[in-house]
Amino acid sequence: xxxxxxxxxxxxxxxxxxxxxxxxxxxxxxxxxxxxxxxxxxxxxxxxxxxxxxxxxxxxxxxxxxxxxxxxxxxxxxxxxxxxxxxxxxxxxxxxxxxxxxxxxxxxxxxxxxxxxxxxxxxxxxxxxxxxxxxxxxxxxxxxxxxxxxxxxxxxxxxxxxxxxxxxxxxxxxxxxxxxxxxxxxxxxxxxxxxxxxxxxxxxxxxxxxxxxxxxxxxxxxxxxxxxxxxxxxxxxxxxxxxxxxxxxxxxxxxxxxxxxxxxxxxxxxxxxxxxxxxxxxxxxxxxxxxxxxxxxxxxxxxxxxxx
Amino acid sequence: xxxxxxxxxxxxxxxxxxxxxxxxxxxxxxxxxxxxxxxxxxxxxxxxxxxxxxxxxxxxxxxxxxxxxxxxxxxxxxxxxxxxxxxxxxxxxxxxxxxxxxxxxxxxxxxxxxxxxxxxxxxxxxxxxxxxxxxxxxxxxxxxxxxxxxxxxxxxxxxxxxxxxxxxxxxxxxxxxxxxxxxxxxxxxxxxxxxxxxxxxxxxxxxxxxxxxxxxxxxxxxxxxxxxxxxxxxxxxxxxxxxxxxxxxxxxxxxxxxxxxxxxxxxxxxxxxxxxxxxxxxxxxxxxxxxxxxxxxxxxxxxxxxxxxxxxxxxxxxxxxxxxxxxxxxxxxxxxxxxxxxxxxxxxxxxxxxxxxxxxxxxxxxxxxxxxxxxxxxxxxxxxxxxxxxxxxxxxxxxxxxxxxxxxxxxxxxxxxxxxxxxxxxxxxxxxxxxxxxxxxxxxxxxxxxxxxxxxxxxxxxxxxxxxxxxxxxxxxxxxxxxxxxxxxxxxxxxxxxxxxxxxxxxxxxxxxxxxxxxxx
Numbered sequence: 001x002x003x004x005x006x007x008x009x010x011x012x013x014x015x016x017x018x019x020x021x022x023x024x025x026x027x028x029x030x031x032x033x034x035x036x037x038x039x040x041x042x043x044x045x046x047x048x049x050x051x052x053x054x055x056x057x058x059x060x061x062x063x064x065x066x067x068x069x070x071x072x073x074x075x076x077x078x079x080x081x082x083x084x085x086x087x088x089x090x091x092x093x094x095x096x097x098x099x100x101x102x103x104x105x106x107x108x109x110x111x112x113x114x115x116x117x118x119x120x121x122x123x124x125x126x127x128x129x130x131x132x133x134x135x136x137x138x139x140x141x142x143x144x145x146x147x148x149x150x151x152x153x154x155x156x157x158x159x160x161x162x163x164x165x166x167x168x169x170x171x172x173x174x175x176x177x178x179x180x181x182x183x184x185x186x187x188x189x190x191x192x193x194x195x196x197x198x199x200x201x202x203x204x205x206x207x208x209x210x211x212x213x214x215x216x217x218x219x220x221x222x223x224x225x226x227x228x229x230x231x232x233x234x235x236x237x238x239x240x241x242x243x244x245x246x247x248x249x250x251x252x253x254x255x256x257x258x259x260x261x262x263x264x265x266x267x268x269x270x271x272x273x274x275x276x277x278x279x280x281x282x283x284x285x286x287x288x289x290x291x292x293x294x295x296x297x298x299x300x301x302x303x304x305x306x307x308x
Numbered sequence: 309x310x311x312x313x314x315x316x317x318x319x320x321x322x323x324x325x326x327x328x329x330x331x332x333x334x335x336x337x338x339x340x341x342x343x344x345x346x347x348x349x350x351x352x353x354x355x356x357x358x359x360x361x362x363x364x365x366x367x368x369x370x371x372x373x374x375x376x377x378x379x380x381x382x383x384x385x386x387x388x389x390x391x392x393x394x395x396x397x398x399x400x401x402x403x404x405x406x407x408x409x410x411x412x413x414x415x416x417x418x419x420x421x422x423x424x425x426x427x428x429x430x431x432x433x434x435x436x437x438x439x440x441x442x443x444x445x446x447x448x449x450x451x452x453x454x455x456x457x458x459x460x461x462x463x464x465x466x467x468x469x470x471x472x473x474x475x476x477x478x479x480x481x482x483x484x485x486x487x488x489x490x491x492x493x494x495x496x497x498x499x500x501x502x503x504x505x506x507x508x509x510x511x512x513x514x515x516x517x518x519x520x521x522x523x524x525x526x527x528x529x530x531x532x533x534x535x536x537x538x539x540x541x542x543x544x545x546x547x548x549x550x551x552x553x554x555x556x557x558x559x560x561x562x563x564x565x566x567x568x569x570x571x572x573x574x575x576x577x578x579x580x581x582x583x584x585x586x587x588x589x590x591x592x593x594x595x596x597x598x599x600x601x602x603x604x605x606x607x608x609x610x611x612x613x614x615x616x617x618x619x620x621x622x623x624x625x626x627x628x629x630x631x632x633x634x635x636x637x638x639x640x641x642x643x644x645x646x647x648x649x650x651x652x653x654x655x656x657x658x659x660x661x662x663x664x665x666x667x668x669x670x671x672x673x674x675x676x677x678x679x680x681x682x683x684x685x686x687x688x689x690x691x692x693x694x695x696x697x698x699x700x701x702x703x704x705x706x707x708x709x710x711x712x713x714x715x716x717x718x719x720x721x722x723x724x725x726x727x728x729x730x731x732x733x734x735x736x737x738x739x740x741x742x743x744x745x746x747x748x749x750x751x752x753x754x755x756x757x758x759x760x761x762x763x764x765x766x767x768x769x770x771x772x773x774x775x776x777x778x779x780x781x782x783x784x785x786x787x788x789x790x791x792x793x794x795x796x797x798x799x800x801x802x803x804x805x806x807x808x809x810x811x812x813x814x815x816x817x818x819x820x821x822x823x824x825x826x827x828x829x
Contacts, residue, residue, distance in 0.1 A: 097367075097767070105764045118761065127539060133448035134437040151437050154360070154430020156370045157448055161538045163760045169370065169430065172361030195359045196430025257760065260539050285765075 061142045062230035063203055064265040065214075066247065067117055068237075071224035073273025074103050074115035076284040078221060084117055085289035087219020091204065093292045095174030095193050100166075100201035101216045103286050112280025114272035117225070119216070120145060120166040120201040121256060121264030128158035128167065137198075138187075143230075143265060144203045146187040154196035163260055167200045175293065203227075213238050222276060230265070314480030319579035320806055324481055326575040327802050328488075334799075341792040348785010351778045352427060360430050362778045368766070369756050369773035373783050374428035379748040380559075381421030381790070382455070382531050383552070384741070387560025388414030389462040390524040391592070393517040402588055404808045405580040409571060410564045411466040412803070416793040417563075418459050420786045425451075427782055447537050450530040458520075458527045465516045467495075468509060472807040475499035491800065528556045535751070541618040542611075542755035551603045558596035559744030562646075562737040565589050567794070569734045571803055580804050586733050587654070594650040597740065601643050622758045631754050634746050642743020646736035653729030658722050667720035671713045678709070 075082045082103040094100055101119040108114055122145050123129075129137045129145060136151040137158055159167040173195040180192040188205035204214035208227070212218075217225045217238055228235030228244040235244045247253070253267040272280050316324065330338075355362045365372045388410040395403035425448075426432055442449045477484075478492035499505060529549035536548035545551070565586065572581045611619050612627075626635045652658060725732040753773055763770070775783075797803070 102763065104761070130445045131447060131537060132443055133446040133452070134434075134441045135443040136437075136441075151434070151441060152431065153434045153437055155425070155428070155448055156430070157446070157534065159367070159370045160535075160540065160756065163539045165367070165759050165761050165763065168367055169360075171363075171365065171430075172359045194431075198430075262539075 060231070061208070062265075063122065063142050063144055063208060064228040064230050064235070064244065064267070065119070065122075065203070066226040066228055066235050066244070066253065066267045066269065068224045068226070068251075068269045068271065069114060069116060069273070070269060070271030070275045071222045071273065072103070072115045072117060072220075072271070073222065073276050073278035073282075074105065074284075074286045075221070076282065076286060077273070077276050077278055079287075080221075081287040081289040082117070083219045083221045084216035084225060086295055087215040088201070089289060089292045090219075090295045091207075091215035092189075093175075093177050093180065093191055093193070095168075095170055095199070096291045096293075098168035098199060099289060100168070100199070105286060108272070108280060112272070114280065115286070116256075116268065117216070118164060118166065118256075119266065120203065121164055121262065121266045122203060124263035124265065125261055127161040127163065127262060131157045131161045133157065140188075140205065142205070142208070144205050145200075146202050146205060147190065147198060147200065148187045149190050149194050149197040149199075150185070152194075152197040154198070156198065158198055163257055163262065164264075167198050169198050170195050177292070177296075222273075314476065316480060322576060322579070323802050323804055323806065324477070327477070327799060328481065328484070330799060334795075338792065338795060338799075341788045341795065344788035345785050345792055348782045348788065351781035351785065355427075355778050355782070356432070362776060364774050364776050364779065366767075366770050366773075368759065368770040369753055371428065371752055371756060372773060373749075373775050373779040374424050375752050376745065376749045377783055377786055378421055378424035378428070379531060379552075379752065380745045381417045381424060381786070382528060383556035383559045383744055383748070384563045385414045385417035385421055385458075385462075385560065386524060386528050386553070386556035387564060388412070388417075389458075389465050389520050390414075390557075391561065391564065393465070393520045393524075396513070396517045397521075402585060405577070405804045406564070406568055406585055406589075407808075408466070408469070408801075408805050409567055409803055411462065412794055412797050413560070413563055413567060414462045415459075415466055416790050416797070418455065418462065419793060420790050422455050422459060424786065447530060447533040451534060454523065454527045454530045458523050461516065461520050461523050465513075465520050468513050468516060469805055469808060470801055471495075471497055471499050471509065472501065473802055473805060475501065476806055477802070488800075525553055528553045535755075540755050540760065541616070541758060542622045542751070545607060547603065547606060551607060554596065554600045554603045555744065555747065558593065558600045558643075559741055561589065561593045561596050562740035562744075565593055565737040566734055566741060569730055569737075571798070575798070575803065577804060580809060583729060586730055590650045590653075590733050590736075593737065593740070594647060597643060597647045597650070601647070604639065604643070618760055622754060625754050625758060626750065631750055635750055638743045638747045638750065642739050642746070646739045646743075649725065649732055649736035649739070652722060652725045652732055655726065658726040661719065662723040664720045665723070667716050671716040671720065675710070675713050675717075 082101075084101045085099050085103060088094060088099075088101050092100065101117050103115050103117045105113050106116050122143060124143070126137075126139070126145050129139060133155060134151050134153055136148045136153070138146055138148065140146055154169070156169060159169060170193055174193040176192040183189075183191045185192065186206070188202060188209065190199065190202070193199065204212075204216075207214055213227050213236070214225075217227050220237070223237045223239055226235040226237045226242065226247075230244065233244045235242050235247060248267050248269075251269040253269050255264045255267055272278060363372065392403065392407040392410050395407065426435060429435060438449065438452055442452075474492050475496040478489070478496050484492070529552065532548040532552035535543040536545055538544065568581060568585065568589065571577055608623070608627075612623055615623070625631050725735075757771075757773065
């Protein structure tokens, strides 16, 4: 209960700081849901897994993510480092050595390899959340797992518990952008970074609260990443809006290590970047994402004024 | 308070001298231990300044030596109070001279076991959050509760039977240093040896002995839960709680045996501790050892039979990969060999092997001779083609020849081991204690190095874990501190319970001290 109260206070703080046009995206999603896809809703009266989450949902939004692996080619055909990782690095000033969204190269069981961006799965049965001895890891009203770095003691049991390796640790003092000391820290936007605390993707909670898409969604040049809302049953990659449950069902979406029972809120649509002509035997390796220090300067969407 | 005239027997006077007097060797030992401990403290201050970046831990090996030490110390601490409690409850009379030795191990090991997770914290300055915002769902909070309870409980359990002895020291020993008189006066709680006080003490000890057993079991179970509440291969095991308890029992009992032998030797406690004590304890260690071997089989055999995908990489690394030497060393050299060694002094037929004494120089000579021959160029080329040597980068004896010769040497040594039971027991105990530490490392690190979802390609520094000087220094410092606390304890309090060893039917003609004292008073 303590967590909820704290969360509400911070939400208010974030709302004050951020721009007034808070519900742009949400309105877009809402109107689309009411009109265009209303007809299809009848066909899919059984929305599958999202309903399970829906019943528990308390907030207005229950964020989820879909990553269409048919569109993810690790940015090797572009010849660039992964756009999602770099957008994330730029947005959060992610400390060196960490990759909150990391494009893994995985072996296909029948030969060849494919790419899979791994971020925090925002598990409904989150192993990290249960084991935190001080309750620094908590779930916000919109189903996002956040870390209160002010409370974290740095025991790393959450990292040991996370089966996805989504958590990272500030072993030393991470470099912060100039002016970060004046930034208003919130678990939704954990800048400045602190030594001895665990860090991870928090689904850009500061951006979704502001009606914006997460940095990786915007940063993916291949439009492979969708942000979805389990309550509205919609998802968007910034250019198209799909009905979430139908999109998942029709494309055989899966969740990572489903058998562990963590019930992630990140779904993957199987593929190997074929939509952009990437083949399974493409030997090209992922280029290493550059840290934010090398990405600064004149690029669009940097920090959205949070860092300064 | 006027010193009462209390009569001490010869062995008691000798025991009290070990408390009040410290020779140059003792001072040297205390100084050396304090130095290593201080060095560990310095390393910790260095780590506080630089953060955990001063260690080699990373996103894969996110725990390392500190958590290894933590589990090791908690394991060592396990048996002291537990064994003493069980022996008290079952009225095993032979326990009397050794219970305190065992309980102090619990106290000292628990102190450093409790400190280790704090050393491992990224932000120790925020540790009070554990008290202000505890999440009762977290195994770490269970650990905190259990370890603290065990520390308090075992300290009381250690302290209660100390009270009459402190009073004895207060009243019976002349010419005490000033600080000693203060310490003994305060800590003896005005013990006057009245029957009412005795009755109350026995009651309290009885209650504590019963209470301490479930707490001790709980402590190591929840330590195991830190690991087994995760989904990681190798930790995701239902038997981890009892597995850790079994491991703690064998390592703790072995530590008690080693401590017993050292104290007996250094403080000349032969009048208190006899071969029979070692034999009894050896039976206990042997039983625990077999239990632990059984648990190891239950754990690894079921894993290895099914070879689930996630566990495959871990098993390969443990049994045939980078950790294989350490793994087989702990299983064979740290558990099976000690089990056999503990039996050796009781195996009478071994005396018949005395004739094999000639094998000793022969086997040793053969090893040296063959190793020497491989150094001579032409001979080496001839040998390299034979089965005696294996063709490696540096030609050594082939593993099988080497093992065979070592086996011969071992067999020829058996009558010697049989003839010297206490050194044999100590050797077994040491092997088990060393095994315990390595085994804890093998539980903590390899699992972390084989995550469920490996990063491909992983940064090179994630693929190995080489603890830094800071980690080794803190490890050494904590081990030294553990011994230091123990040694200092023996310099303040008698390590053998005087009043309890009096109750046993002692050699006749020795008046009980307090009866004499009371009569005069």
